[in-house]
Amino acid sequence: MSDLLERLRGRGWRLTAQRRVVAEVLDGDHVHLTADEVHARAVERLPEISRATVYNTLGELVSLGEVLEVATDRRAKRYDPNAHRPHQHLVCARCGAIRDVHPSGNPLADLPETERFGFTVSDVEVTYRGVCPRCAAA
Amino acid sequence: MSDLLERLRGRGWRLTAQRRVVAEVLDGDHVHLTADEVHARAVERLPEISRATVYNTLGELVSLGEVLEVATDRRAKRYDPNAHRPHQHLVCARCGAIRDVHPSGNPLADLPETERFGFTVSDVEVTYRGVCPRCAAA
DNA sequence: TCCTACGATGGACTTTGTCTAAGTAAAGTG
């Protein structure tokens, strides 16, 4: 975490209270918060932080590659701080719970050259959908 | 196409001009329109069709399994009429162009049992991202 | 300590989508 702040500082980031709080909120594994959720948690620590700042900071973290934007949900974007270990997502179709998962093999390799149509393919996003044990029991 | 209308009729659909137009607009390969684009094209043929009807009809087509909702874009949902042949999507990160692609193997099989955490996994959505030849040239 | 450019703020605005009450018409019935 503090290494994240160090990295950001190294990139010329001005280290404000707001940015620190956003970074802290995003710390941890299996964290997939929406911008509004990040804002809600940030407000607990820094009541006057604005929505615009949260959006700005999240956008900056994404373009620096420190945080991933994931679209598991068809509504709000979610922000995943686990950007440095490649992984995919498993989503419960009922309750929306999200788990990080690690499929075997590299999904990028599954796209043959003949199916690339001249694109330079650099990234792949995989979302598995199903029903989690808790929803299945209920 | 007309077989789609037949199928819908068979399911007890009341066949209105509006629904017919929406179905016609969605006909074809590599069609990935947003709801608003569908509406815009529908209006050309049936000027008084409302946005609400387009949304309703698209939602019905999706729950009947005749059309897929895809979230390649981080903004609006896109509707893909090619629901009966499994495929994935390749998206240009610059211009947003979308191609249907057919990876080798079944992506669902790449998720080992140990990575399923008790979920009943039923579906997988794969989005490849890259730069299309036209954007690369520009 | 002071300055200044970068960042934060709140509110207006946009986009995408949902909901509702009232009107309209598809398709079955006689």
Added chain:
DNA sequence: CACTTTACTTAGACAAAGTCCATCGTAGGA
């Protein structure tokens, strides 16, 4: 063919998610 039922459509209000902008504040260097 006219009638009736009720599913469907409509316009517009509403909501959620996100962007933009003018203004103010402050981090961090001189």
